[in-house]
Amino acid sequence: MMARLKGLPERLVLNRHALPNALAPALQVTALNLAWLAGGVVVVESVFAFPGIGSLLVDSVGNRDMPMVQAICLIIAAVYVLANLTADILTILVSPRLRTGLR
Amino acid sequence: MSTPKIIVSDSELVEPPVVHPDRRPSEWLMMLREAWRMGRTKIGVGIFGAIVLLAVVGPWIAPYSPTEFVAPPFSSPSIPKMWLGSDYIGHDVLTRVLYGGRTVILLALAATVIGLVLGVTLGLITGYARRWIDESVMRLLDVVLAFPQIVLALLFVSILGPRLWLIVLIVGIGHASRIARVARAATLEVSQRDFVRAAEAFGIARWKILFNEILPSITSPLLVEFGLRLTYSIGLIAALSFLGFGMQPPAADWGLMINENRIGIIIQPWPVVVPVLLIGILTIGTNLIADGLGRALIGIERDTGLG
Numbered sequence: 001m002m003a004r005l006k007g008l009p010e011r012l013v014l015n016r017h018a019l020p021n022a023l024a025p026a027l028q029v030t031a032l033n034l035a036w037l038a039g040g041v042v043v044v045e046s047v048f049a050f051p052g053i054g055s056l057l058v059d060s061v062g063n064r065d066m067p068m069v070q071a072i073c074l075i076i077a078a079v080y081v082l083a084n085l086t087a088d089i090l091t092i093l094v095s096p097r098l099r100t101g102l103r
Numbered sequence: 104m105s106t107p108k109i110i111v112s113d114s115e116l117v118e119p120p121v122v123h124p125d126r127r128p129s130e131w132l133m134m135l136r137e138a139w140r141m142g143r144t145k146i147g148v149g150i151f152g153a154i155v156l157l158a159v160v161g162p163w164i165a166p167y168s169p170t171e172f173v174a175p176p177f178s179s180p181s182i183p184k185m186w187l188g189s190d191y192i193g194h195d196v197l198t199r200v201l202y203g204g205r206t207v208i209l210l211a212l213a214a215t216v217i218g219l220v221l222g223v224t225l226g227l228i229t230g231y232a233r234r235w236i237d238e239s240v241m242r243l244l245d246v247v248l249a250f251p252q253i254v255l256a257l258l259f260v261s262i263l264g265p266r267l268w269l270i271v272l273i274v275g276i277g278h279a280s281r282i283a284r285v286a287r288a289a290t291l292e293v294s295q296r297d298f299v300r301a302a303e304a305f306g307i308a309r310w311k312i313l314f315n316e317i318l319p320s321i322t323s324p325l326l327v328e329f330g331l332r333l334t335y336s337i338g339l340i341a342a343l344s345f346l347g348f349g350m351q352p353p354a355a356d357w358g359l360m361i362n363e364n365r366i367g368i369i370i371q372p373w374p375v376v377v378p379v380l381l382i383g384i385l386t387i388g389t390n391l392i393a394d395g396l397g398r399a400l401i402g403i404e405r406d407t408g409l410g
Contacts, residue, residue: 039251043342047365057254058346061261069261077249 024095031087035080131322138392138399147391154385158204165198170353190364190374194355200377202355207382210349211336214271218278218336219329225279226286227313231294241287244280252277252339257348265348274339278332285328289321296320323400330393334386341382357382 045054053072060068138144172193187196225244229237247255256273263269293299294317302312343349344358352359357378364374 036251039253042251042253042257043346046346057257061257061348064261066261069258073250073254073258076251076254080251081249 020094024091027087027091027094031083034083038076038079038083131326134323134326134396134399137402138395141395141398143391144395144399147388147393147395150384150388151392154204154381154388155208157201157381158208161201161204165195165201167195167198170194170355171198187373187377188371190360190367190371196360196374196377199355199360199374200357200381203357203360203378204381206350206354206356207337207340207344207358208385210267210271210340211333214274214340215278215329215333215336217272217275218282218332219325221275221279222282223286223318223325226283227290227317229283230287230290231309231313231317237287241283244283247276247280250277252335253342256339256343257346260343260348265351267349270340270343270349274336274343277339278336282325282328282332285324286321289324290317293317293320327393327396327400330389330396334389334393337382337386337389 041052041054042057043054044050045052046058049055053075057069057072057076059065060072187200190196190199225240229240250258252274255277256270259269259273260266299312299316302316307315340349341358341361344356345362347359347362350356350359352363360378361375364371368375
């Protein structure tokens, strides 16, 4: 509103004032879904017999290949944590209120 | 001269209703009533009830035994008395569909209840105790949260083998970490209220405060969470069965049926399509219930101004 009253062009209002504030929740949801996908690949890959990390995990569980299972679980958990961490950092960088709180 | 009539009727003499604090319907009953007024909740309960009924009554009305070989593999439904045809080794599909619902629903319910009990207990304790107990338990739960639930389940299955109780327990623990966060947030807020302070001042034992004072006031968000977690449980249990780590082959189970009959989906789609549809409809039903409860909770919070 304030930006509109200043008489800024509509495009600038949206990009400079609306976008940073609207981006934060979107980023969080994106990260959550990305992390959720890391678990989803396990089922999807074995459905379509796609040779990826998910079907490798299912096969290794079937073969009792413990080191392999541990490694894959660690990788997926790391993806999960990293996705959330990245989203948190991006949210802080993007949203004006939190960015000023940094200093 | 007649005496003036007393025109005050009975109804006006009735004293204003006194609200007894113990007579007031508790908040979660209010929420249930509010939720029931919504169409989505009724549809959800209807769907859920119908499928539970199918699973409970199914074994009695099933035409064959679930492990009986009655026709050549992958026969189409054209054979008389076999409305859905036969599966990959010649079992009757209708019979197996009727038998298979019980395991999915029972296991999902068991996992959700385990998750709820564990999660609520941990959430209450961490929310009320604060300090180092709060910190250490929550960090421990964060470790569980870092794994997608299905990966967590696979990790433990690879250690101990595909045991049924293990899967229920692990799915429950996965839920517990998520429910504990909800319970903890609610407890933190409630434990600042006056009635908890009063109980503390009376010197009532802390565990009594937890279960008699705090637990009843956080029931509503927990009910919503229960509905939501039940939805996830059904999906997870079905997925684990599908991957071959839940029920083992001779048993009739929807998730397992999808996996077994996948190869014949072109010539005989029914043993895959029917369980998929039923699992899908079941999750839609529980989701509608959870959604109705959630909306009712938001409505009550708005009306009463209570958390």
